[in-house]
Structure formats: C-alpha cells, structure tokens
Amino acid sequence: MLTETPLHDPVLHNTWHVVALADHVKANQPLQVHLLGEVIALWRIEDRIVACQDRCPHRGVSLSQGSIDGEGAIVCPYHAMSFNGEGYCTRIPADLKITTFPQAANLRSYPVMEKYGFVWVCLGEPTEDIPVFSEWNQSDITTFRCGPYYINTSAPRIIENFVDIAHFPFTHQGLLGDPEFPEVSNYNLSIENGEICASDIHFYQPNPEGTGEAKSVSYLYKVVRPLVAWFRKGDEHQLFSIFIVVTPVEETRSIAWLGVARNYSSEVSNDDLRAFQDDVMAQDVPMVESQRPQKLPLNLQQEFHFPCDKMSIAYRKWLHQIGLQFGTC
Ligand SMILES: [Fe+2]
Structure with missing residues (x-):
C-alpha cells in the first residue's frame, strides 16, 4: 500500500529521479509510476514525455487507467474529463458548456526529461542537472x-x-x-x-x-x-x-x-x-x-x-x- 501523505523531503523533492525506462512510455497508453509517495502518469506527445499527477481532480480516480485521445490529452476513465500535456483541463463531457476551467480542474505536472534511455522526473524545482556520464x-x-x-x-x-x-x-x-x-x-x-x-x-x-x-x-x-x-x-x-x-x-x-x-x-x-x-x-x-x-x-x-x-x-x-x-x- 502506498502512503496517503508522502513524506516531504526538501532534498529529494528538488532532485531528478529515474522513474521508468524511456522505451516503456507510449503515446497511446499512460504508464503509472511511483515516486516519493506520489503516483504519476507518464505518456508521450510527439517527441516529448509528459508527467502529471495520476489522480483526477474531480473524484480522485487513477488517470493512467484511462486513455490518450487523438490530441495527446489524457482522458479519465470515470467521467472522461480530459487534460492536455501541460496538465490543463480541456473538456468536461457532463457539462460541455464549460469552456473556461478553474485552476482546481487542472493536474499538477512535473518537470520531466529523457536521458540515458531513462525517464527522469522532479517533483519540485531541480536544484542540479541530471548527472553527466x-x-x-x-x-x-x-x-x-x-x-x-x-x-x-x-x-x-x-x-x-x-x-x-x-x-x-x-x-x-x-x-x-x-x-x-x-x-x-x-x-x-x-x-x-x-x-x-x-x-x-x-x-x-x-x-x-x-x-x-x-x-x-x-x-x-x-x-x-x-x-x-x-x-x-x-x-x-x-x-x-x-x-x-x-x-x-x-x-x-x-x-x-x-x-x-x-x-x-x-x-x-x-x-x-x-x-x-x-x-x-x-x-x-x-x-x-x-x-x-x-x-x-x-x-x-x-x-x-x-x-x-x-x-x-x-x-x-x-x-x-x-x-x-x-x-x-
Ligand atoms: Fe553486491
């Protein structure tokens, strides 16, 4: 079982961490990974990887159980709320007349990089670059x-x-x-x-x-x-x-x-x-x-x-x- 509240470590929060092999991140299916008690969804949009919180802001469902649409947005499997590669909400099917979405409808997105064939994510603001080999x-x-x-x-x-x-x-x-x-x-x-x-x-x-x-x-x-x-x-x-x-x-x-x-x-x-x-x-x-x-x-x-x-x-x-x-x- 993952802890509900991650222990916030200021050092590791602002450090790059490997979370997956880059080859395992696909454009058509999100991948769920775990880091410092957080659950993260990864997917590809064209030549870049996106890392966002794997929890719908509406009812807390795991977004990585959902899908990626033709625009590269992740779609929640529960009510089909959609989020683009920046984590911004783009669609609420149950109320299509909403076109301007409040901040609370967005996902947290994280800095992400691909290096040495690995996916590196930082939960905060990276204080150092990814190590050079x-x-x-x-x-x-x-x-x-x-x-x-x-x-x-x-x-x-x-x-x-x-x-x-x-x-x-x-x-x-x-x-x-x-x-x-x-x-x-x-x-x-x-x-x-x-x-x-x-x-x-x-x-x-x-x-x-x-x-x-x-x-x-x-x-x-x-x-x-x-x-x-x-x-x-x-x-x-x-x-x-x-x-x-x-x-x-x-x-x-x-x-x-x-x-x-x-x-x-x-x-x-x-x-x-x-x-x-x-x-x-x-x-x-x-x-x-x-x-x-x-x-x-x-x-x-x-x-x-x-x-x-x-x-x-x-x-x-x-x-x-x-x-x-x-x-x-
Ligand atoms: Fe050993």
Whole structure:
C-alpha cells in the first residue's frame, strides 16, 4: 500500500529521479509510476514525455487507467474529463458548456526529461542537472540498461551496497570476488565538486565483467547525487562503467536501475551482460532487504565500521550534512 501523505523531503523533492525506462512510455497508453509517495502518469506527445499527477481532480480516480485521445490529452476513465500535456483541463463531457476551467480542474505536472534511455522526473524545482556520464556520448562505447529491480529497503541502503567492495568475495563469490582474496586495499578518498570519490581501489575478481576472465581490477567509485553512484573499472584502454540510480518509491521501497557502458568484449552480448548483472543484483537483494534498520543510520555510532568502509562513512556524513531525511534514520 502506498502512503496517503508522502513524506516531504526538501532534498529529494528538488532532485531528478529515474522513474521508468524511456522505451516503456507510449503515446497511446499512460504508464503509472511511483515516486516519493506520489503516483504519476507518464505518456508521450510527439517527441516529448509528459508527467502529471495520476489522480483526477474531480473524484480522485487513477488517470493512467484511462486513455490518450487523438490530441495527446489524457482522458479519465470515470467521467472522461480530459487534460492536455501541460496538465490543463480541456473538456468536461457532463457539462460541455464549460469552456473556461478553474485552476482546481487542472493536474499538477512535473518537470520531466529523457536521458540515458531513462525517464527522469522532479517533483519540485531541480536544484542540479541530471548527472553527466561522459562515456555515454562516446562513439566507441556500447551502452545498455538494466532493471527495474524492485527492492524492499531504503534507497540509501542500496547506494551504500553499490559502493561496498568488501562484500564481493562472499555475497558474489565466483563472480565479483573470491573468499581467498578478501582484503580491500587502502584507497584514496576525496570530496570534489560535491562528489564523493574513491580511487585506486585494487581488487582480485574471478569474473568481473561476466566474460569468464579473472583479473585484478582497479576501480574508481563516485557518489554523484544522494541516490546516484557510478564506478569505472579498468585502465584508459579498457573501459567498463556502471551507474546506479535508485528511485525512492517510499521510505523502504525502492527501484534500482543500472546504466552500463563498455568499449571491449564485443563478443559478449548486451543481453548476456544484463543477465550477469541480474544475477549479481539477485545476490544483493536478500542482503539489503534483511538489513535492520531498513533506513540508513546517519549516526555513525549506530553501526560498526571497517577501516575500508571510509567511503560509506563519507556518504553517511554527506547525507547528514545536506539534510536528507527520506530513507535515513
Ligand atoms: Fe553486491
């Protein structure tokens, strides 16, 4: 069940969030998505996507159960009230003589963008642009997406899992780590331009890219937004990077999405690599769903930390500093 009243988090309210794969948004049928306790209807009008509240202002019916008419307006299934791509009411069939509609008859519409094959929505006024992943614009690089992964925990717990290497040999034994090589080398940690950056992490992996080839891998990790993180592994010749974006559906219900970019192993298909990432995520989910508390504790005394957890510690300190409340305790 979704909460009736969303917890208003000033940080996340004014942040871009991924809510869907762009391919899943159609011109002829609205798509219902969930973000921060709100229910949103998405549809396409020509070359743009529209995001509006998925609740008719008349009697509260879900508009995404309705249809899109020939003009690109969403039509409520209950009384056929229509709304255009700006959320303005355009028609009330039960009272066709009304041609000027009051503000209360309109829908809330939200800023929406399409980037990296995902649909990004902001419930308020975005304070920052959608993060830039420069490798996605390079001609020699192949990209693909993974997800949605529906996970019953808070979004910050999922980001912290993504930047945690020490669990690889145990949770991802045989794929991303080997229990015979469990140590995490000391690494550099810096905070630059509002990003938490961990560099020079060296780690032995039996099958780091799903290609079957074992190697010692060098990682660069960044947390670039409260719920967006990224890593690159390899050297300047062989690039393999993944970014993760987590949709905060409710405080302890989230959806994770991955964007993967690489410039080698062209003999391995994107579908095979996606299946590999699905396997990795399937190993992570029972770990993060069992964590208690489900919300990420920002008081560092509440959990024990390893020295190699310094990136997680920096993440928690940063979330505390920027005042993130949703999904934290
Ligand atoms: Fe993991």
